Amino acid sequence: MATIAIHGLCKSYGKTEVLRDIDLTFEEGRIYGLLGRNGVGKSTLLNLITRRIFPDRGEIAVDGVPVGGPGDPLRKIYCMSEAALYPENMRVAELYRWTADFYPHFDRARADRLTAAFGLDPKKRIKSLSTGYASIVKLIVTLSSGAEVLIFDEPVLGLDAGHRSLFYKEVLSLYGEKGCTVVLSTHIIEEISDLLESVIILEDCRVLASESVDGLLERYHCVSGAEGEVMGYLSGREVVHTERMGPYLSATVAGPADREQADRLNLTLMRPKLQDLFIHLTQGKGGTL
Amino acid sequence: MATIAIHGLCKSYGKTEVLRDIDLTFEEGRIYGLLGRNGVGKSTLLNLITRRIFPDRGEIAVDGVPVGGPGDPLRKIYCMSEAALYPENMRVAELYRWTADFYPHFDRARADRLTAAFGLDPKKRIKSLSTGYASIVKLIVTLSSGAEVLIFDEPVLGLDAGHRSLFYKEVLSLYGEKGCTVVLSTHIIEEISDLLESVIILEDCRVLASESVDGLLERYHCVSGAEGEVMGYLSGREVVHTERMGPYLSATVAGPADREQADRLNLTLMRPKLQDLFIHLTQGKGGTL
Structure with a gap:
């Protein structure tokens, strides 16, 4: 399992500062809620961690090894992002084969079981899916990736209450089985509050809180x-x-x-x-x- | 204020039946939750009511006057839909002017106050907005439309918790002020449960429940x-x-x-x-x- 350590991270877009001197640790084997208002920089932080964008300053290391350097530890992390990063013309089942090529621990049996459980048609093209099912494909791939750190960015966008409940149960069951580190970035906070061990709140370019849920509420x-x-x-x-x-x-x-x-x-x-x-x-x- | 009465409504897409012989009444001056799993036909029902699509069979009347006939009563209804029905290249403030041309009771002062309250930039083009702000523009136009029946289809998609809370407060305050009929179709059910007087649940092409929230829970x-x-x-x-x-x-x-x-x-x-x-x-x- 893997720990992510972030030190002195800064990021601006043009003149707009998004993250200022962020220090954060995601400890291995915990479930984190990453919370913040719309536009506060949650996705920016996740994209920096997974090196989809680059910081202005600061370091990110996984188990002590900096990302982006030799022996890049990024393969330990799978990040479901809001933006789709694969060819939208692909069919769902093709996406599973394609992901398995990049992620050797991809669990195809789990992906197939979840596909049935969510009522998703594996023959559908990704671009033809509704908002809810587009989210479902991405969360199935993330849950099945076999990575040590699973990051979910807006996993329940467009999901109905039954599908959300199923997703939360699957996160808990995978967590109980593998003890992976889980980061959930979502606006639907109350219904995941029992799932979370720790909470990180971003506000005004900085970390407003980073502690256990119980610690914060007390x-x-x-x-x-x-x-x-x-x-x-x-x-x-x-x-x-x-x-x-x-x-x-x-x-x-x-x-x-x-x-x-x-x-x-x-x-x-x-x-x-x-x-x-x-x-x-x-x-x-x-x-x- | 207006009552919507639906009798014997049927709709299929090709061989796929979506709504079967639906009888429903939305009484004036009540707040309804329209609930159902993804793909169950909630948006189809709303699009039939507002005549964006046409039924295979059945009638819809507003205050006893059939929609689509002479003296069409559709101007009494404003429906915020998931799909944007206006030119996406428009700026937010242009959309307000454009809507005021079609809806003579459009309340521009309310729209401007809500624009500030939600932190929305009125100079932005609609196509450049995030998922959350695209929803916010549509719900501001609906809240300001001056219509007697306000229908919200997935109003909080992508909204953060603070913006959702503000939206619920604005619905209640408008309702207290004007006594309009409100229909909320949403997957985020628990946090609107105190807002609703009645609930309609669609399941398997038919109405599973149509009653007061208290009646259902009892x-x-x-x-x-x-x-x-x-x-x-x-x-x-x-x-x-x-x-x-x-x-x-x-x-x-x-x-x-x-x-x-x-x-x-x-x-x-x-x-x-x-x-x-x-x-x-x-x-x-x-x-x-």
Whole structure:
């Protein structure tokens, strides 16, 4: 299994800075969520890791070996990207044969089983597939690649709820079987929150958070109740978000909860949901009125 | 405000039957979720309603007036579709002017406010937008159309969590203001479940369910606990889905819960989640191993 270490990574497109001095480690055998607003540079980061584009500065190494140098370790990684990187005129089954030529550990039996499970016709040409099935082909190839690090960029775009549920189960089952490193970059956060061990949030060209999901969620708490009592509780605390519902107020607060004070004020304490917390932490950039 | 009534609607593409004898009513001033697996015919139904394609048989009427006849009532409806129906070389602001020519009630002030809120550049050409922003342009035009019935086909494709949350808030606020009829066709079900009053599920060419969300959820219940006890509870009941987690079993069951029996067996009863129930009810068609 493989660890990816990133140091001092910088990338701009013309005058637009996308990533500034990024330090990150993807440890082997963990499932990561790579989260960030639209356009924040998640795909840029993944394309830098897999050398589809080149950094302005900084190093990326897999198990201590720099990518792009001698003994290039990139064959340990398979990255499903949003953009299709193969001839679109190919049929699905041809794509499997073509991938097996490049990835000697490609698991054709797994690909065939998943093709049936997702109800995908292997004789179809890739360019004729709907948005959902175009995603499904790419995630089947990634799940079957036999690579030690599997990177999924928007894997569930256009997938219906049943297909998403099947995908999550297949990720967990492959992970249980092989212990591979998995990176999931997605906007559909809440339904993968139980799958993730660690979360990386990109915001404003830098890493806003890189820690375990539990660690992140424990640094915040939600409190709700009658408005006046909630306002009393919030006094002197770092408030991330508030929402009014009639005479009630609910708030997301940084730091540990004070259960005694909450009980005294007749307030309800809750653990935040990952997707809600993500929205509140990143809403400075777009998405607010 | 407007009601849409559909009677005996049939549609096939060549030998492939998509919709069989569909009877449905969208009542005025309600928010509907139109749900179904990929490829089940949701977009076909919406395109039939808006006369972009024609039925093999059956009638569609808006406030009692058939669409496609004299006094065509289609101007009461605006349908955001997955496919772009305007010149892709247009800039965003040009599209707003162009739409205002066709829809005299188009609310340009709302469109401009939403353009800023979503962080969309109105000078961009539509063809240059990312998947997420291409969706955002279409949902802004729909929200601003001034129509009495707003139909959204995959409105959140490619949107990040912050933008999705903003979209849901804008739907609710417009609905509160104007009381329009809203139809949301989407695969991201769980996060809209609180928004919906009614749900229509298409499956296997027909309507599997058309009722209030509460009504649907009350016809099922979830039960979990030690495997043996749960199996005892399930005996003689219609079981929709079971899931094993170590020594525990959780099940989704049709019909009312027996609280007394559940207490006696030390089982936990829960209301199902809409997205999970949808997956279980429709998983015969694809999506299972």
